[in-house]
Amino acid sequence: MQDSWSDIRNTTVIAGSVHTGEKSYFISAIDTSTNRTADYCAALTRDTMKIAVESFGCNVTAVVTDNERKMDCIRENLKEDNPSLTAYGCSSHWLTRCHTISSH
Structure with a gap:
């Protein structure tokens, strides 16, 4: 799972x-x-996936982001990179966005 946000000083953080x-x-x-950039953030996601495989002995089959x-x-x-990877956006964020759009 990957998420990013900005703090009150507009410092952006990405967490995995x-x-x-x-x-x-x-x-x-x-x-x-x-x-x-998206390329840099994708590299961070790949790093997170690699750590998951090495640390937990798992196969990464899906990625969810905002x-x-x-x-x-x-x-x-x-x-x-991996066509069999399931990659999708966060349902909570998606529902919030859809509600906001339909409310206007």
Whole structure:
């Protein structure tokens, strides 16, 4: 799982975690204020996936991110690397966005 956000000083952070099907584990949180590109963030996601494989002996079969445009690009990049990977946006973010759009 990958998520990003900005703090009150507009410092952006991207955090990665893994869910084994039984439990979630925090992997990392990285300040991305100096590099916010989709390619850089995709590399961070790949790093998180590698750590998950090495640390938990699991196969990464899916990735979920929020629905920000950059995260859409990250999912597309990851699917290019591994077409069998399931990559999708966060349902909670998606539902919030759909509700906001339909309310206008």
